[in-house]
Every structure is written in structure tokens, then in C-alpha cells.
Amino acid sequence: MAFFDTGIWVGLMVLIGEITLIIILGMVFAAIVLAIIAAVSITRGKFYLPRVLISGMVLLEGLVKAFCKLLGLDDKDLITFFITLRNTMNTKAFSETPVEQRAIFLPQCLRSAECPAHLTPEGLKCRRCGRCNVGENVTWLEGIGYRVFIVPGSTFIKRMVKKYHPRAIIGVGCLMEIKEGIDMADRIGVTSIGVVNFTDGCVETAANWTAVRDAALLGIELPSDSVNFHSPAK
Numbered sequence: 001m002a003f004f005d006t007g008i009w010v011g012l013m014v015l016i017g018e019i020t021l022i023i024i025l026g027m028v029f030a031a032i033v034l035a036i037i038a039a040v041s042i043t044r045g046k047f048y049l050p051r052v053l054i055s056g057m058v059l060l061e062g063l064v065k066a067f068c069k070l071l072g073l074d075d076k077d078l079i080t081f082f083i084t085l086r087n088t089m090n091t092k093a094f095s096e097t098p099v100e101q102r103a104i105f106l107p108q109c110l111r112s113a114e115c116p117a118h119l120t121p122e123g124l125k126c127r128r129c130g131r132c133n134v135g136e137n138v139t140w141l142e143g144i145g146y147r148v149f150i151v152p153g154s155t156f157i158k159r160m161v162k163k164y165h166p167r168a169i170i171g172v173g174c175l176m177e178i179k180e181g182i183d184m185a186d187r188i189g190v191t192s193i194g195v196v197n198f199t200d201g202c203v204e205t206a207a208n209w210t211a212v213r214d215a216a217l218l219g220i221e222l223p224s225d226s227v228n229f230h231s232p233a234k
């Protein structure tokens with residue numbers, strides 16, 4: 001007990017407190033700088049220090065969001081910006097990945113409310129009934145070599161990635177689903193491209209099929225006789 005009464009103990013506690021304060025102030029300062037860089041990048045439509053931004057968001061996401069709000073940016077603006085940033089930085093690696101080593105994950109909310117497909121251990125198996133645009137787009141994607149999954153959530157995605165080991169994936173969904181999916185892909189070492197839906201919701205949402213097809217074609221040269229694959233319904 002005598003040790004706790006000594007000046008050594010008091011000095012140690014003071015030192016720990018000072019180090020903690022320095023770390024906190026450093027985190028706050030770094031978050032402010034990252035928020036400013038993000039705000040300037042969004043305003044000017046140009047990415048500044050992209051790798052610093054991505055690393056900083058992983059470590060200080062909550063603080064960066066708070067300071068971005070003070071700068072007039074809402075969460076949607078910031079998340080959209082970082083999805084675009086991640087997509088841009090992943091484009092080269094994605095383009096260099098053979099299509100047979102790619103997969104695409106579509107959310108089940110894209111299907112018609114009258115969809116006859118049933119859930120299987122690998123997600124929904126589209127029956128190409130024509131009640132929505134999913135069927136013809138799935139046919140197009142499979143036609144150029146993609147493994148396509150229609151899934152109800154991230155659990156299915158993790159399971160299919162673990163089973164089939166794709167090196168690159170395209171994720172389609174609402175804003176937060178894409179953000180979380182890209183974060184998950186980074187953690188497991190898979191190159192990802194995210195495509196945000198036109199509408200959110202749980203039933204009959206609308207995908208940006210043009211963006212899906214553009215992403216799917218990255219690094220792919222289609223033969224001339226595949227022209228019909230270029231125009232599924234939007």
C-alpha cells in the first residue's frame with residue numbers, strides 16, 4: 001500500500017493522464033482535418049488524399065461524421081462520397097480480376113411483390129417470370145460470366161464468399177447496405193464495387209441497372225456477337 005502513496009505513483013498517473021489527453025486531442029485534430037479534406041473534395045468534385053481519407057474513416061468515422069455535420073454535410077453526402085471514393089480506388093484491381101472470379105450480389109427487395117421465387121441456401125433462384133427487371137438482368141450478367149446471387153442480407157453474402165471465394169464482387173443495395181458491404185469486403189480482402197439503388201425500401205425497390213452493367217463490364221471485352229447483352233431493361 002505504501003507504493004500507492006509515493007510520488008512515483010502520482011507521477012505515473014499524471015503521465016498516463018497527459019498521454020491520454022494528447023491522444024484524444026490528436027484524434028480530434030485528425031478528425032477535423034479529415035472532415036475538411038472530405039468537405040473540400042465533395043465541394044470540388046475531386047478526391048484529395050484518398051488513401052488518408054479511407055484510413056482515417058476506418059479509425060475515426062464517428063468523429064469525422066460529427067465534424068462534417070458542422071461543415072454542413074449530412075451523413076448521406078458523406079457516405080455517398082466515400083462509396084464513390086472506394087469504387088474509384090478499387091476500379092483497377094476489379095478490372096484486372098477475371099470475370100470467372102467475380103460475383104454479384106443483388107438484394108431481394110428488387111423483385112416483384114408477386115415474385116414466385118423461393119429462398120434457398122444460396123439465396124433466391126430467379127425464375128425469369130417477367131414480373132420485374134431482375135430476371136433479364138440476371139440472364140445478362142450470367143451470360144457474360146458472373147456468378148449471381150439474390151440475397152436477403154449480409155449473412156448470405158459472407159456464406160457465399162466463404163463457399164466460392166470470389167476475388168472481386170459487385171454489391172447492389174441501399175446506401176447503408178453498400179457502405180457496410182464495402183467495409184466487410186475490405187476486412188476479408190475482397191475487391192468490391194458498390195452500386196446504390198435509385199430507391200430504398202423493403203419491397204419493389206429500383207436498381208440503377210445502367211450502373212450495374214457498367215460496373216460488370218469493367219475490364220471485360222465482349223465478343224461482337226454479344227451485342228444483345230447490352231440492352232436489358234433498366
